[in-house]
Amino acid sequence: MKSQTDVVIRPARNVQGSVTLPGDKSISHRYAMLSAIAEGKSTIENYSTGADCQSTLGCMRSLGGKWERKESGMIEVEGSGPQLAAPMESLDCGNSGSTIRMLSGILAGQEFVSEMHGDESLSRRPMERVMAPLRLMGARIEAKNGRPPLKIQGAKLRGIEYKVPVASAQVKTCLLFAGLLAEGETVIEEPVRTRDHGEVALRAFGAEVVRKGNVSRIRGQQKLHGIQARVPGDLSSAAFFLCAAGLFPGSRLTLPHLLMNPTRARLLDVLVQMGLKIQVIELEEVNGEMVGTIEAEGGRLRGAEISGADSAALIDEIPVLAAIAAYSENGLDVRDAKELRVKESDRIAAIASNLRRMGAEVEEREDGLRVPGNQRLHGAEIESFGDHRIAMAFAIAALRAEGETLIHSAEAASISYPAFFSTLQELIQS
Numbered sequence: 001m002k003s004q005t006d007v008v009i010r011p012a013r014n015v016q017g018s019v020t021l022p023g024d025k026s027i028s029h030r031y032a033m034l035s036a037i038a039e040g041k042s043t044i045e046n047y048s049t050g051a052d053c054q055s056t057l058g059c060m061r062s063l064g065g066k067w068e069r070k071e072s073g074m075i076e077v078e079g080s081g082p083q084l085a086a087p088m089e090s091l092d093c094g095n096s097g098s099t100i101r102m103l104s105g106i107l108a109g110q111e112f113v114s115e116m117h118g119d120e121s122l123s124r125r126p127m128e129r130v131m132a133p134l135r136l137m138g139a140r141i142e143a144k145n146g147r148p149p150l151k152i153q154g155a156k157l158r159g160i161e162y163k164v165p166v167a168s169a170q171v172k173t174c175l176l177f178a179g180l181l182a183e184g185e186t187v188i189e190e191p192v193r194t195r196d197h198g199e200v201a202l203r204a205f206g207a208e209v210v211r212k213g214n215v216s217r218i219r220g221q222q223k224l225h226g227i228q229a230r231v232p233g234d235l236s237s238a239a240f241f242l243c244a245a246g247l248f249p250g251s252r253l254t255l256p257h258l259l260m261n262p263t264r265a266r267l268l269d270v271l272v273q274m275g276l277k278i279q280v281i282e283l284e285e286v287n288g289e290m291v292g293t294i295e296a297e298g299g300r301l302r303g304a305e306i307s308g309a310d311s312a313a314l315i316d317e318i319p320v321l322a323a324i325a326a327y328s329e330n331g332l333d334v335r336d337a338k339e340l341r342v343k344e345s346d347r348i349a350a351i352a353s354n355l356r357r358m359g360a361e362v363e364e365r366e367d368g369l370r371v372p373g374n375q376r377l378h379g380a381e382i383e384s385f386g387d388h389r390i391a392m393a394f395a396i397a398a399l400r401a402e403g404e405t406l407i408h409s410a411e412a413a414s415i416s417y418p419a420f421f422s423t424l425q426e427l428i429q430s
Contacts, residue, residue, distance in 0.1 A: 007410035007421055009398035011379075012428040015245045015298070018254040019423060021238055022046070023231030025416055027259070027289065028053040029098045030173065030201040031229060033106060036065035038079035038205050040226035046257075047075045047231055050388075050416040052096035059103060059116070062087045079226050082181055086112035090149065093118040095344060095415050097125055098170055100148060102198075104130045105174035108139035109181030110154035117149035121344050121386055130174045133162045137178055137186075159184030159220055166339065167191050167312040172216060173198030180207060182220040190214045192309040195263040197289075204229065204287040232259035232291040237417050239267055239317045240392050241427065242296055243324050246276045247400045251298035253427070256282075260290040266313040268294075270306070270321070274328060275299040303330025303373050311337040311368070319389045322351045322371055323397035326360045331373035338367040344415070345385035354382050354394050358401055379403030388415035395424060 028048035033056065035042035047053065057067060057075070064085030066078040084106070093099040093116050100116050104127075107114045117123070128146040135141060137160055140153035159182045164171055167190050176198045179186025192214065199209045199216055205224040210217040238255050245251040260283060272278055277299055283292040303325065306314055311334065314321070318334055325332030340347040352364040355371065357380040363370040379401045384391035391412045398405035413420045 005409050005411040007395070007407045009395050009405045009407065010430060011401060011403070012248070012399040012430050014248050014429040015241070015251040015253060015427050016429060017427045018256065019241055019427065020256055021233030021258065022049040022417060022419070024048065024234040024259045025050055025053055025236070026098070026169070026195065026197045027201065027231050029056050029102060030197055031231065032056045032060055032075070032077070033103060033177070034201055034205045034224060035077035035079055035226060036060045036063070037082045037084065037106060038224035038226050039081050040079055042077045042079060042226035043228045044075040044077065045072070045230040046233075047073070048234065049418055051094060051414050051418070052098060052416060055092065055094035055096045056099045056103070059091045059093065059099060062089070062091055077226070079224070082109070084110055087114055090115040090117050093122060093148070095119050095122055097122060100127070100150065101130050101170040102173045102177060104134060104141070104150065104152060105177035106181065107152045108134045108137065108141070108154055108178050109157045113151065113153050115149055115151045123148050126342055129166060129168060129171050133160065133175055134178060136160050136162065137182055157182035159186040161187040163189045164191065167194050169194040169198065176202060176209065176216060176218050179218040179220055180222060185217055185219050188216045192312050193263065194312055195261065197261065200261070200288040227287065229287050232286065232289055233257050235259045235264050235267060236316045237420070238294070240320050240396050240420070241424070242271055242276060243320045244396050244399055244424070244427070245296050245298045246271060246274060246301055247324060247327060247396070248298045249300060253296045255294040255296070257291055258294055260292045262290065263313065266310060267317050270304050270310070270314065273302065274304050275302045301328040303328045303332055305333045306337070307335040311335065315339055316389065319347055319351055320393040320396055322369060323355070323393040325371035326355065326373065326375035326377055327400055328373045331371050333370045334368035335365070336367055343387070345387035345390060347387065347390065350383070350385045350387060350390045351393070354390070357382060358397065358405070377401040379405040382407045384409040384412045386412050388412045388417070392417065392420055395421065399428060
């Protein structure tokens with residue numbers, strides 16, 4: 001039975017139009033946190049509309065951060081320097097792993113005790129990956145079985161040299177933020193290079209961060225100053241519409257003011273390999289981030305293989321790439337992506353389950369999956385598993401299925417993109 005939170009997707013024949021996307025989530029989180037501990041005023045245009053990034057703003061307000069939303073949607077923040085105020089109650093991070101992990105780095109360097117909690121999904125996610133290095137830096141952190149809620153006793157931190165065992169931009173940013181507040185230098189080495197929004201944002205606010213290969217260094221106790229910024233459009237959200245265009249030869253899509261950071265733009269390379277025609281125009285640098293306009297045209301959809309460093313670089317985009325892979329000529333083979341098991345849902349299991357509901361053959365592996373190509377899918381009842389990327393990925397897969405598809409708990413999309421379904425309806429031609 002259909003409920004108010006379910007959405008029906010009908011087959012389409014084409015995708016046409018232009019989409020100005022909400023601000024990138026990764027950058028929005030980092031700007032909100034850094035503007036609060038900077039000195040002076042910051043203005044942030046096109047801040048992400050997603051619920052996760054609102055959780056970050058809520059936490060910063062509870063920590064004494066002064067911000068207000070202007071009529072234009074711009075966020076204006078009055079920074080008060082590196083020392084925040086002790087919160088009156090536990091900080092609610094909602095569904096946001098980015099909030100709880102990255103903010104841990106800042107809270108570890110404060111002179112008070114704080115606690116962070118989240119919803120049921122966040123409460124299952126592993127936090128030991130930030131707890132272990134922050135303890136080495138001098139903070140005391142308590143958690144039951146390494147999962148939220150987290151209780152943090154801040155301290156005068158000391159810089160460390162740390163090899164991150166699992167590639168994670170959230171963990172790296174957490175340690176860079178802690179390193180900013182620590183004495184001495186903090187050096188972070190990753191197993192593979194991850195997105196560098198933490199380094200770029202810190203530089204935009206005036207800090208010196210050195211990055212060479214997979215190693216990032218920050219000197220402690222540097223002062224940050226407020227900035228004027230416009231957050232570029234979210235490339236992970238763009239992935240859904242680009243994949244929709246890829247389903248139909250002749251589709252045409254324009255995405256202005258889109259994030260083109262080289263550590264994120266691997267998605268575009270893979271989509272081109274799969275047959276999408278992509279042209280980047282009006283490329284410029286804004287606060288250290290590359291921003292451009294994409295013009296995309298659908299072609300014949302081929303397949304792809306994703307493994308190694310690509311799996312880390314594309315971890316957020318793999319769900320939608322896998323969801324459309326059955327329609328491609330050669331399918332998709334994903335390896336080295338075990339991290340998908342501990343996202344908002346077990347995304348490997350969720351992708352496999354929903355593809356099978358639509359009649360697809362799927363091989364599920366511990367660290368990935370294989371989706372053979374040249375398959376025909378039919379409409380089905382799809383479970384979002386409370387996961388925004390699963391809900392949106394299968395809305396795209398449904399566009400080329402035979403018959404209607406019903407997506408249960410589709411409101412999960414609001415975690416990152418509240419207007420996703422209305423925007424999709426404006427683009428598709430049925």
